[in-house]
Amino acid sequence: MIVARDLTKTFQDRKRGAIQAAEGISFTVHPGQIYGLLGANGAGKTTTLRLLATLLTPTRGTAMVAGHDVTAAPEKVRASVGFLAASTALYGRLTAREMIRYFGRLNGLPDPVIVERIQRLADELEMHEFLDRRCDKFSTGMKQKTSIARTLIHDPPVMIFDEPTLGLDIMAARAIVKFVRDCRARGKTVIYSTHIMSEVEKLCDVIGIIHDGRLLAEGTLPELRARYRQDDIEEIFVTAVGPGPAL
Numbered sequence: 001m002i003v004a005r006d007l008t009k010t011f012q013d014r015k016r017g018a019i020q021a022a023e024g025i026s027f028t029v030h031p032g033q034i035y036g037l038l039g040a041n042g043a044g045k046t047t048t049l050r051l052l053a054t055l056l057t058p059t060r061g062t063a064m065v066a067g068h069d070v071t072a073a074p075e076k077v078r079a080s081v082g083f084l085a086a087s088t089a090l091y092g093r094l095t096a097r098e099m100i101r102y103f104g105r106l107n108g109l110p111d112p113v114i115v116e117r118i119q120r121l122a123d124e125l126e127m128h129e130f131l132d133r134r135c136d137k138f139s140t141g142m143k144q145k146t147s148i149a150r151t152l153i154h155d156p157p158v159m160i161f162d163e164p165t166l167g168l169d170i171m172a173a174r175a176i177v178k179f180v181r182d183c184r185a186r187g188k189t190v191i192y193s194t195h196i197m198s199e200v201e202k203l204c205d206v207i208g209i210i211h212d213g214r215l216l217a218e219g220t221l222p223e224l225r226a227r228y229r230q231d232d233i234e235e236i237f238v239t240a241v242g243p244g245p246a247l
Helices: 045-052 075-081 096-106 111-125 140-152 171-183 197-203 222-230 233-243
Strands: 003-011 017-029 034-038 060-063 080-082 158-162 189-194 206-211 214-219
Touching: 003 045, 003 222, 017 045, 017 060, 017 189, 017 206, 045 060, 045 140, 045 158, 045 171, 045 214, 075 080, 075 197, 080 140, 096 111, 096 140, 096 222, 111 140, 140 171, 158 171, 158 206, 171 189, 171 197, 189 197, 197 233, 206 222, 206 233, 214 233, 222 233
Parallel strands: 034 189, 034 206, 080 158, 158 189
Antiparallel strands: 003 017, 003 060, 206 214
16 A cells, blocks of 8 residues: 655755755555554654655655655545644634544545544544533644644545643553554555554554664564564664664
């Protein structure tokens, strides 16, 4: 469902010159699979996801998403993808229901389908308590759930989550993790970017460790444990990326 080949993105900075935000990244994600992209802040996770979602254009390399090339057919890729960033703004004067319905109409869905899907998403994300409240009154968890619902209203086959539990309390984060797991059960293809090790252990079928814009390691958790001779995912990560600067 997703095939990335040599994805590279170079930004030009007036002071620092060329910055390699992603360099030569290649991986494959199959239907019904959660691929975890694990890395520290600034490692290149978000850049990689934005390349897959066509929010950025590759400097070199390409990717196929749901059978469409991200460079040659970006509009078809966008129709096949639900992309959730860590911080997504909502229209504060709209209710959650109105917000989700608005995005359903943007995606060309008829109103009866939108009504049915709002009901289903509200069930899955436990949103009924605040579905008809204005977004400017929401907690962080309510805002994130509304953002997820509007992202997925068109029922895309591919879902990209970029740090979806960032800043959430434990109950809201658990609900998001459960929802992502349910997506896999329905055959969705999911890329899940995070730096939270416990979420990787709970969710991901395959893990890619990214650092300084490069994909340093990839495999299932048992494979990575065997390769790095470590049981703890945090120790695997530290071993893969190498020691940090001396203190």
